[in-house]
Every structure is written in C-alpha cells, then in structure tokens.
Amino acid sequence: MNNLATNLVALSASLNSLKAHVNKHLIGQPKVVEQVLVAMLAGGHVLIEGVPGLGKTLLVQTLASGIGGKFKRIQFTPDLMPGDVTGHVMFDMAQSKFILKQGPVFTNLLLADEINRAPAKTQAALLEVMQEYQVTLDGRTLEVKKPFMVLATQNPIEQEGTYVLPEAQLDRFVIKINIDYPSAADEILIATQHSAQSTPIDKTAQESLIDITTAQAQCAQIDVDPSVAEYAVNLARETRNTTLLRHGAGPRASIALLKCAKAVALLNGEHFITPDDVKSMALAVLRHRVILAPEVEIDGLHVDDVLRTLMEKVDAPRS
Amino acid sequence: MNLDKLQFKASVRSGWQAIDLGYLMATAWWRTLFMVGALPSLVLFIPLLIVFSGNPFWAGFIIWWLKPFWERLPLYFASRKIFAEQTTQSEVLLQTWSLFKKDAIPWLLWRRISVQRAFNAPITVLEGLTGKSRRSRLNVLQGKYSDTAFANQAIGFCFELISCFGIAFMIAFFIPDDFGFDTHSSTGDLILAGEWFYTIFWFIAMMLVLPFHTMAGFALYLNRRIELEAWDIEITFRNLAHRKQDSTSKAASLALTLLLAILLITTTTSNSYAAVNHDSHSAQQLIEKVLDGEDFGQEKTVREWRFKNLVEENEDKIPDWIIDFIEWLEKNVDFSNADGSPNYTATWLKIMLIVFFILLIVYLLRRYRGPLMKLGRGKKTGSAPDVMFGLDVSPESLPDDIPAQVMLFWHANQQRDALGLLYRASLSRLIDQHALAFKSSHTEAECAALVKTRGINSLSSYFTGLTRVWCHLAYGHEIPELGTLEKLCDDWSEELGDAV
Incomplete structure (x- = not known):
C-alpha cells in the first residue's frame, strides 16, 4: 500500500494529462472520456452507443496517441468474415510457403464500428479475442498486444438488418457508454475549430503520456473494504430480485463494478474505493447486462430509470 | 296526447332502462334529431366563427352556452313522434322561434348550469310551465331519478369530450410525418389553426351527442310520468274496453266501460300524488288500522341458538356515533322544501357535503401531519428517523x-x-x-x-x-x-x- 501511495501522485497526474489531452480534441464529452479511461484502467472493453458523428473515432484515435499505442478500426458490415477481423493464412507464391497475415485485432486500441452490422459468426470471433486476449490461426496461438482494448460502437437508430449482440456477449464489455450530443456552447467551439482547419487536426501527442500497463497493474492494487465489496454485490443482486427486469446482472457485473470503482479511485488519486466510486459506475456497468420486463418496456421506461429505482433500494454502507 | 298511439310499451322502467329507451329513440330518429339540432346552431356558428376568427374558442363557447336551445327542437320532434304524429323536419324548424323564447332568460342564466337539464327541459318546452307552477311540478317529478338524470348529463359531457378528442386524434394519425407540421414549434399561426380545428371538432362532437342525451332525459321524464300517472294501467284498461266492446252487447259494454272508468279513476288516483291532495290525517289513521289488523298485529316469540360474537358484531354494525350524528343532523339541519315537504335530494347532498368536508379535513391532517407536528412542537422535533x-x-x-x-x-x-x-x-x-x-x-x-x-x-x-x-x-x-x-x-x- 505504501508503494502504491507513493506512486499515486505521479500516476494521478499522468492520468489527468491523458484526460486533458483527449478532452482537448474531443470537445464536450468529458464524462465519456473519463468512463473510457476507467474501462481502460480496469482492463475491460467498452460498448459505445450513440448516433454517428459524435467523435467516437476521434476519441479512440486520440486515446491511442496519448498512451503511445496503435489504433485500428474495423467497419463492421454484413459481409465481414471472421478472418477479416482476426487474420488468416495465405500462400506466398514468391516464397513458396504459407504466411500468416495478422488481422486488425493485433493492435492496442481497436474501434469496432457498428459491431451489430456484422453476422454473429464475425461478432463471435472478435468477442473471443476480447475474452481470451489471443487468436488461434492455423493451429498457432498468437497473443494480442498489451494493452488491448476494444471500443465497439452501436447505432441506436437504423436497426434494420442488424444482428443484435447476445446477452452473453454483451456481458464481456465492462461498461456501456451512452454518448449524447454536446452542449450548444461546445458545439459552437467544435464547429469553429474544425472549420478553421484546412487539413485534419493532428491528434498525436508529443510522447506517450502514461504507461497504461503499469497503471492497470497499480489499479488492481487499490484497497477494497469488505463493506464496499458487499455494497457492489448488493447492487448487482438487486437487479435479480425485481419484477421490473426480465433478466438481472450476473456475477461478472459485481466484478466489473469493483474493477471500475478501483479505476475511479485511481483517477481521483486515492488508494481505496468508496461506495461513491461504486455507485458512480453502476449505471454504466449494469445497463447492458439487464433486460427490461416486457410490461416495463411497453410503459416506455428506460433501463437507466429502472436501475436508478433499484439503486435507491440498496442501503449504502457506513463502514 | 293519445295514449293509444304511444310508440313504445308503457311500463315502469328503472332509470337506466329509461336511458336505454332514450338511446333507442335517438337511434331510430337519429337523422331528423341531428338535423333539427345541428341546423339552427350551424346558422349561428358560422357567423360567430367569422366574427371571432382571431379567437374561435368564443364561437364554440357561445354555441355551448346556448345548448339548452339546440336541445328544444329534437325534444319537440320526439314529443310528436312518440304519439305517431307525422312531423317533418321543416315543420319542426318552423317552430324554432316559438320554442326558443319559452322561459329563455332563466335557461341561459342559472338553469344553464343545471345538472339535470335534459330531464327538466320537457317541463318548460312541452308543458309550458314557468315560475312557481314549474317549481311545484319539478318537486313532483324529481325524485328517485334525479341521480340518473345527473348521470345522463355527465355521460353526455364525457362522450362529447371523447368524441372531440377522438376526431382530433384520428385526423392527426392520418397526417403523414413529413407533411411539414412541426408541432414542437408553437408558432402563433399553428396555435390559431389548432384552436380552429378544436372548436370545429367540439361543435361536431356536441351535435353528435346532443340527440342521445336529450332523448335519454326525455325518456326519463316519460318514465316518471308513466309511473305517476299510471299510463300503463290506463292503456291496458283501454285495450280491454276495446276488446269487450266488440264481443258484448251495447248495454253490457256501457256497464263495463262505466265500471272500468270508475276503476281507472280510483287506481290512477291512488298512484298519482301529483294530481291528488292527500288527507294525511285520514291516511295515517288508515295505515295504523291496517298495521293493527290481523296480518300485521301478530307477535311471535322465536327461540334459536346464536353465536355470542355474531350477535355482538351485529349489534355493533352501526356505531352509536353514526346514529347520534344522523339524529343531530335531523334536529339541526332543515331538509325540507319551502312547502314543508321533505327534499331528499337536498338531504343527501347536505349529508354528502358534510361527510366530504370531514373526510377532507381528516385527509389533510393526515397528509400534512409531519409539518403540522413540527409547527406544534417547534423545529427540533419532527419525523426524523432514528x-x-x-x-x-x-x-x-x-x-x-x-x-x-x-x-x-x-x-x-x-x-x-x-x-x-x-x-x-x-x-x-x-x-x-x-x-x-x-x-x-x-x-x-x-x-x-x-x-x-x-x-x-x-x-x-x-x-x-x-x-x-x-x-x-x-x-x-x-x-x-x-x-x-x-x-x-x-x-x-x-x-x-x-x-x-
């Protein structure tokens, strides 16, 4: 704990610089940036839902440059094959041998754009990499680069011809972020900045702002009081004891809640988590792991409304 | 009024059955009833819309306020039709002015807000009674049907609302999304157009519902008269008389007719307290005599096993305080009409109001007990959790x-x-x-x-x-x-x- 406490100041400062770097380019979405950083520190993947044109690619690109990592993007389409994601083996005529062509998953940050447009087979290939952090090609197991993080996006409109992600696979995303339009003032700033540029803005940082692997290791060391762990579990369990939801969150949700709470604590420069850290991430962690009851859905209630109601029922600890 | 030509079976119905009969009449003569109600109102509505083109609500409001007038023509038509009189639409329309001017001022002022308008209207429109005679006639007619008459008025109002919004929403559903209507940008023109549409829909709904609730009120009125004046018995005896007339000699027929006439008069008289002044003293004596008679004067002692708790429960069924409360009301509250006869509607209304206010006070005390307790005890104590x-x-x-x-x-x-x-x-x-x-x-x-x-x-x-x-x-x-x-x-x- 002492070592961690010593490093915390420096680490927190680095994380804040990274945050500032991303916020500088992605204007008007500070909460989204913070949540993506939390997911990154927790070593998880993120599902982002929002209409096109809100800067999802820019977010990943800027983040990749901030951590000095590689960034790749796959546009999911109905004809995308698993090999297009993971890679494939091909015969090289010149060398007269089979060579391995690695797919776009061999990167640090992968933007899987409109993941629900590809068929289940292709989705499964990516989701397997997300879970195992490795790809098997031609009998050879290849590990993906560390850190590895997938930011998958979904478009809430234009659902025609999409393949909805199964609940079991949704569970593999540590959080789901709903990205919304920026405020009017921020939108004016974005429009002014971008209209003044004749070439695309350079998003690369001068140097890597943080060693994200070290930060992830430090994050795992954050202290968890038993009462706070119990609170996180109670929040997840509450989703299983209600008629408002057809399907509640599983134990992975409790794990994700604690992991994310640790990341929040690290971003705040603390060496322990509080119930506030857990509660602040509860919506993002739980919203894609539960299914609304049909009657609640007919009533027009949003999953976040139901989760807020359930959170009100769980007593906060006073250790 | 020739009862022999009555177009429906004269029998004493319940209030709701009478309303049902009214709806049947409205359905049967719907076209004429609608036309004689809607045409005069339309004649006024169109100029009003032009005059109040900037605020069409007032056009609708004036038409709504004059509704007692629009109800008179359908009522007049139905009063002829039930006795099989062939009255045409134009004949009814020719009566417009003479019908409108009957007792017009009271009907547009204090009687406009009457909750039993459709039931009371025939007394003015058909019987032509005004002032004191109208009041005494109302006292006779109003009785157990006053609640149903109020319900008829309320149902009519609800159906007007439903029809108005129903028409509006039905049209709205048929407007394509890309028609160019931006309902969120509430510009002045759009608001005015909305007002126009709603006023027109309101008018249509009013005219659609009008024949039904007018006929329902009229049927209730007829039902009360059948009950009081024993139309059913009169018609039955008349039929009997006709049948006998054909099969017996003239002398026998004459004797029977006389006998029937005597019976009819007696029976009708006993049923109608509208037409007869009761000698209450002699009636009371007669009742006492009957009660003292063999049928009622017997006393019988019955012994049986009963559960003690059940007996206590039954005894406690009406708490003493309720009995005391009702006795207090009887002593202190005047529930009679001006002529001294009991007014049950007023009685119930007063009781309901008193009970309502007591319940309201109890509810308010319960609802705001927290702040009230704080006021009573100061800031430090409250409903704070422990x-x-x-x-x-x-x-x-x-x-x-x-x-x-x-x-x-x-x-x-x-x-x-x-x-x-x-x-x-x-x-x-x-x-x-x-x-x-x-x-x-x-x-x-x-x-x-x-x-x-x-x-x-x-x-x-x-x-x-x-x-x-x-x-x-x-x-x-x-x-x-x-x-x-x-x-x-x-x-x-x-x-x-x-x-x-």
Missing part, C-alpha cells in the same frame, strides 16, 4: 458534549469510534436542525451534496471535509492526525453544536 445507514442518529443516543466524548475516545486509542461518533452526530444534527431528508441509499458524497443544497457554505465545506476524513478512515483505514480531529471538533461546535 436509524440511518445502520447508525443510531436519534438525538437521545448522543452524549451531551460530543467534542469532549470524541476526544475521550481518541485518547483511549479508539480513533474509529471517535470519528464515527463525530460523523454520526453531524448526521443527527443535520437531520434534526436542517431537516435534511437523507435516504438509506445515499452515499457519503450524496449526503455532502445534499448539505450543499442548503446554501450554507461554511456548513457545507465543514461536512465535506468531515466526510473526506471519515471515508479515509472507514474505507482507506487511514487514521487522521490529532490536529485534524481537534480542528473538526472545534468547527463542529461552531457549525452544528450551538443548538444543543
């Missing part, structure tokens, strides 16, 4: 001198207890003195945010600081410096300790 977040936050659970007790714990090497007491005492005081409504689900930061809403900066910053130290101890297991605790204790006395 236990919050699993901590006892009741003022009684706290020591008198909290900072001293905190320091005592600290020096006894019980740092957690010391800070725990300070945090608990702060929550208790915030609930008690500042009426903060913490919930068990609130986390530390949410509590601090709630304190901030009180707008007392020093208190907010003190509690935020205390929360930070508390969190570090509770979840981070970091024991604060002695100086920090001393500072918190000093500030506590300043921020939260003065009202002890």
